[in-house]
Amino acid sequence: MDIHDYAQINPPQRLLMGPGPINADPRVLRAMSSQLVGQYDPAMTHYMNEVMALYRALFRTENRWTMLIDGTSRAGIEAVLVSSIRPGDKVLVPVYGRFGHLLCEIARRCRAEVHIIEVPWGEVFTPDQIEDAIKRVRPRLLLTVQGDTSTTMLQPLEQLGAICKQYGVLFYTDATASFAGNPLETDAWGLDAVSVGMQKCLGGPSGTSPITLSPQMEAVIRRRKCVEAGIRTEAHQDGEDEMIWSNYFDLGMIMDYWGPERLNHHTEATSALFGARECARLILQEGLDNTIARHQLHGEAMLHGIQAMGLEIFGDVKNKMSNVLGVIIPDGINGDRVRKLMLDDFGIEIGTSFGPLHGKVWRIGTMGYNARKDCVMQTLTALEAVLHHLGFRSPQGAALQAAWDRYGNGSH
Numbered sequence: 375m376d377i378h379d380y381a382q383i384n385p386p387q388r389l390l391m392g393p394g395p396i397n398a399d400p401r402v403l404r405a406m407s408s409q410l411v412g413q414y415d416p417a418m419t420h421y422m423n424e425v426m427a428l429y430r431a432l433f434r435t436e437n438r439w440t441m442l443i444d445g446t447s448r449a450g451i452e453a454v455l456v457s458s459i460r461p462g463d464k465v466l467v468p469v470y471g472r473f474g475h476l477l478c479e480i481a482r483r484c485r486a487e488v489h490i491i492e493v494p495w496g497e498v499f500t501p502d503q504i505e506d507a508i509k510r511v512r513p514r515l516l517l518t519v520q521g522d523t524s525t526t527m528l529q530p531l532e533q534l535g536a537i538c539k540q541y542g543v544l545f546y547t548d549a550t551a552s553f554a555g556n557p558l559e560t561d562a563w564g565l566d567a568v569s570v571g572m573q574k575c576l577g578g579p580s581g582t583s584p585i586t587l588s589p590q591m592e593a594v595i596r597r598r599k600c601v602e603a604g605i606r607t608e609a610h611q612d613g614e615d616e617m618i619w620s621n622y623f624d625l626g627m628i629m630d631y632w633g634p635e636r637l638n639h640h641t642e643a644t645s646a647l648f649g650a651r652e653c654a655r656l657i658l659q660e661g662l663d664n665t666i667a668r669h670q671l672h673g674e675a676m677l678h679g680i681q682a683m684g685l686e687i688f689g690d691v692k693n694k695m696s697n698v699l700g701v702i703i704p705d706g707i708n709g710d711r712v713r714k715l716m717l718d719d720f721g722i723e724i725g726t727s728f729g730p731l732h733g734k735v736w737r738i739g740t741m742g743y744n745a746r747k748d749c750v751m752q753t754l755t756a757l758e759a760v761l762h763h764l765g766f767r768s769p770q771g772a773a774l775q776a777a778w779d780r781y782g783n784g785s786h
């Protein structure tokens with residue numbers, strides 16, 4: 375190896391219009407390039423407390439335990455599941471896409487008894503379907519995905535909290551893809567735990583995962599920590615609570631690090647925390663409702679533009695996330711060829727799909743920093759040109775006109 379062959383990192387300029395990651399807001403990148411401070415510097419612990427307050431506002435919760443898990447979104451998911459699921463616990467997972475299967479897989483590693491209900495990809499569950507399954511299975515936890523990027527669907531959650539409460543079920547959702555682009559009300563909807571990630575509507579790079587835990591969830595986790603610390607002596611009636619097998623994802627220890635005890639655990643990923651703080655600050659300055667409305671506006675403009683091109687949308691449009699669109703690849707068109715031309719000739723990335731949708735559906739995102747009019751217009755222009763180039767005939771200019779119509783005369 376000759377070190378002189380290695381140039382300084384200088385990635386190509388891309389417009390990331392896939393299902394995530396997306397381009398980070400430059401202000402977030404600037405925050406992340408700030409110099410480090412010590413782990414227990416008063417400035418650092420102050421920033422940690424600020425991050426807790428900022429994310430409480432974004433999660434719409436009073437939950438004390440609202441903090442970051444170092445690692446990508448999957449780290450947040452795993453921390454919640456590993457810390458709350460005891461071996462043998464029954465969990466119910468409504469699966470409507472790839473990320474539901476991920477929850478099952480992690481729950482099985484936690485040695486849960488995993489029960490699944492499924493709907494075809496492109497659909498979501500009714501509250502009745504979930505309630506019926508809860509009555510039948512009697513799970514300890516309900517594990518849901520709010521927005522499954524693999525299908526672009528948004529599972530309605532607002533009625534599930536009351537059902538969970540009635541049957542004594544802990545209620546978790548992975549809101550990574552939907553958060554800040556679609557409404558989520560942690561307290562009003564009765565959620566016990568929510569985890570998200572940075573690289574979707576929050577507008578940052580992946581690498582840290584904000585989570586929030588209800589007091590009930592905290593109690594469940596603390597009980598397991600007590601076993602480890604040898605504080606609790608009698609066995610519980612409903613079975614011995616085993617110690618959490620992961621040190622890194624032990625939320626009891628992570629709470630003691632983020633709380634006033636400041637017990638040393640990991641070294642908080644400082645630059646990632648600076649980025650997460652800036653993402654939240656920018657959204658709250660815009661106003662969370664305005665951020666959600668912005669995702670709706672640009673998502674709809676993209677949708678109208680795509681439809682005007684004569685392309686079909688995948689899945690039930692009325693249950694779609696605002697920020698990702700599944701576009702059915704027309705007959706006779708090679709989906710990967712289109713993506714390559716978009717990338718090579720326009721510098722625009724759109725997404726492919728997984729599993730049963732691979733080769734059949736593109737996924738186009740309008741999220742975070744890229745939920746903007748110019749990004750929508752550029753993507754529609756490029757896609758129309760590429761499709762035309764490959765022989766797909768659509769009325770030229772119709773996509774842009776339809777998007778403009780959605781925007782109206784005002785400027786957005």
Ligand SMILES: *Cc1c(COP(=O)(O)O)cnc(C)c1O
Binds near residue numbers: 446
């Ligand atoms: C994108 C996405 C993730 C991503 O997880 P990472 O660990 O950040 O790659 C998780 N869950 C859902 C629903 C997603 O859409």
